[in-house]
Amino acid sequence: MNLGLRQKLWSFGLIVAFFAGWQLFCIISGMSDLILPRPTDVLATLIARFPVLWPHIIQTLSTTMAGFALGVGLGVVLGAVIGVSKVAYDTAYPLLVGFSSIPKVAVVPIFVLWFGSGSVPAILTALSICFFPIVVNIATGLATTEPELEDVLKALGASKLDILWNVGLPRTMPFFFASLKVAVSYAFVGAVLAETVASNRGIGNVMMSASSNFNVPLVFACLFILAILGVALYVIFSLIEARVTGWATRKNDLVAT
């Protein structure tokens, strides 16, 4: 059995054990459905309500992805500016750190005030929560690029843009993807957060109304959905990362032939 397969089996086993333990705990302690539903109940609810939940899943997924895409765009541009210019690095950092320290729960009502409830606050919250790790990573990647690599192009008379495009950005890709994986789950948190506060659609909204109806299995079903979506997006970006930045992680899997 190879190492990769064994690892997958172990992590699958861990997941199964987690849910089995949960189930067992509920049965033994005779826990009420209102406090902690059994995983089997949650799964049954999930399957039974799936047709109703589906449009909400699409809503949450689309606002998340919209916010994420905008966050990536903004993050890359800001990160590039800050990473290339020492002056921008020193001047803009305090503002960025200050902005990122604000709890986003506090910002959602402001977005609602400006744009009304619905998709826009969710997208903006997702954006505002996910762009910061991208900025920091892009800036760090660019600022730590070895001058020797840049000299190769400089000696050829390359412009600053040439150097950024051919050395700076490729060199930064591993940092970028590391931040993408973090940012995509942040974007989820942001979108769901905004939906719980001010929206009549989306998984966040379903969770709010379910908990006010004491439909705890449905709340948990929504949590399951969020977890599954989060893992799915993480996996997608990991796969893209492995393709694009394999050169940087060769120690783990690639062997010289």
Place this chain on the structure above:
Amino acid sequence: MQDIAATGTRRRPTAIELSATSVTFGRGPAATPALAETNLSIPDGEFLALVGPSGCGKSTILKLVSNLLRPTTGVVIVGGREVAAKALRIGMAFQNPTMLPWLTIERNIMLPLKIVEPFRSEYRQKRKGEFRDKAYALLAQVGLKDFGNKYPWQLSGGMLQRANLCRALIHEPRMLLLDEPFGALDQFTKEELWSILQSLWLQHKPTVLLVTHDLREAGFLASRICVMSARPGRILDDSAVDFPRPRTIPMTFEPDFVALNQRLRDLIVNARSNAPATQEA
């Protein structure tokens, strides 16, 4: 051996001109002079070797010529202009073969074609055809034909040095700046690459500025050798090397050649022992 002024090589157009050029790193009491005021004129098509003790400013001269460094005083004129790479195509190989780790060897070697005109504008159309063939022709010449699709970390240090040389040559530069390009190689690979470099130089006659610690290498390749003093560097000796070309490895064991080596060696040994005095000054 004759003095450079007597050979008449100065009638050729000047490729590189350093006039009253000096370099000091840092300011105030912490300032370290790296290169004392230097005048150096290199005619087009010459193969000049710079030798001298470690840290004497040889690499500093290369960086000045390639515009990676600005002189503290004086000017550096390359190809009639102050900004070198704008005036003519320069190929450069550093001491460390700095290959970009995310590109295959083939792509690394083609990098100058992506940057430098007139290749740049044709790069997209030709990178899979003509340019790729060009890269492989060079790789074959240095014995790396089968390694084009490998990544830099899959090659040994010596192989990377050879690939480095290919990258310096691919855009048919009119000027080659080589900073100990064979430093990390074994004697036999070195000698092989010397011959390759010599035949390339005889074919295309680019201006070459070679920084090296290997006196045999300097004698074998160069048509003129400058010996530099210890830091801050000055040019102590400037002499033409007129062994017939193409030179062969056995020639490097003949008395004339050994005598040249001996003379250069003595100059450098002297420069080294005088080093503390120049530092106090």
